[in-house]
Amino acid sequence: MIPLLIYKNLHLLGVFMILVALGGFILQQLQATTREPVWRKPVAITHGIGMVLALVGGFGMLARMGIIWPWPGWVIGKIIIWLVFGVLIALIGRAPTLAKPLWWTTIALAAIAAYLALNKPF
Secondary structure, three states: OOOHHHHHHHHHHHHHHHHHHHHHHHHHHHOOOOOOOOOHHHHHHHHHHHHHHHHHHHHHHHHHHOOOOOOOHHHHHHHHHHHHHHHHHHHHHHOHHHHHHHHHHHHHHHHHHHHHHHHOOO
């Protein structure tokens, strides 16, 4: 049986990897030149591994806390934010002009996810 603390650490590591990958990719798109983007693949790998770790850690924590279906609203909100973070990497790559607004969107979504996790409002 894996302790809750391990799941929390996995989840946080995944979240940090997602945010670093999105931030790095956004900055790369903002500074885009005609050169080949050499960091595109490592950023995508970091993002993907972070997504998996956040998912496994999050669901592991839910299981350890005894939260089962139907999930509370804050869990559904965090899953929606996780899905949006998954889509953002593709959106940034396909629409570099949206990089600046997506920078602020990423920060806002991270703040909302933290609020939901810490306060569990509904």
